Amino acid sequence: MNTLECIKTRRSIRKFTTDSVPKKDLEELIEIARWSPSYKNSQPWQAVIVSGEKKKALSKTLITLLENDTEDNSDLANPTSWPDMEKGNIKNLLTKRMELTGVDLGAPEMIFKAKKANFNFYFAPHAIYLYQDASLSEWSLFDIGIFAQSLMLAAHAKGLATVPQAFATLYSKEVKECLGIPLSNRLILGLSVGYPDMESPVNAYRTERMDSTDICKWLE
C-alpha cells in the first residue's frame, strides 16, 4: 500500500477479532512511529502496550469507576463547547450514525454504553497508551499527535486496525496507577489495536470530510 492510499483508507475500527498481534509487529509500530517529526527533535512521547490479564484488569477498573459514577479526571480538559464549523462536523457525524444504526449517540444512556465499549477497548487484544511529561508545552501535544498518526498509519499499512480514544483517558489517574506511569506525566491518548472484524456493522461506516475548498484558500 502506498502512503497516499494508506492515509486515505485508514479508519477507526470499533470491533476487533480476538486474535493477538505478534509482539514483533507491535514493536514495529513503535519503531516506525519514532521517526515522527517533533519540535527541536524533542521526541516528547512515551508508550505503554497493555495486553492479556493486565488489560482485563484495567478494563475492569475503568468500568467499575464508570458504574460508580466516579467523576472523571482526564489530564487534558474535555471540550465543553465547539465553534460553529467543528460543531457542524460533529452534528453531521452523529446524524449519519443515527441514520445508519437508529441509535442516538448523544443520549445519556448511549454515552454510558459508548464509554463502556471504550473501556473494553472494543474487545481488541491490545491497547497502547501515549503519555508525556506534564510540564511540556502545547507544541509537545502537537508532536505526540503526529506520533499517534504515524502509529495508526503503520498499523494500517501492516493490516492491523486501531482507534484513537480520548475516552480511554477519562480516568487518567487510575490508568497511570494501573500501568505504572508516573503521576507527573500526562496521559494523552489510548488506542485499541488488533485485527479488524470487517463483518461487524459497526465497522461499516466510513466517516466523511469537508471539501478541500472549505478548508484551504488560495492567495496569489
Ligand SMILES: Cc1cc2nc3c(=O)[nH]c(=O)nc-3n(C[C@H](O)[C@H](O)[C@H](O)COP(=O)(O)O)c2cc1C
Ligand atoms: C484525539 C482523538 C480522540 C478520539 N476519541 C475517541 C474515543 O474516545 N472513542 C472513539 O470511539 N473514537 C474516538 N476517536 C475517533 C474519531 O471519532 C474518528 O477519528 C473520527 O470520527 C474520524 O473517523 P475515522 O478515524 O474513521 O477517519 C478519537 C479521535 C481522535 C483523533
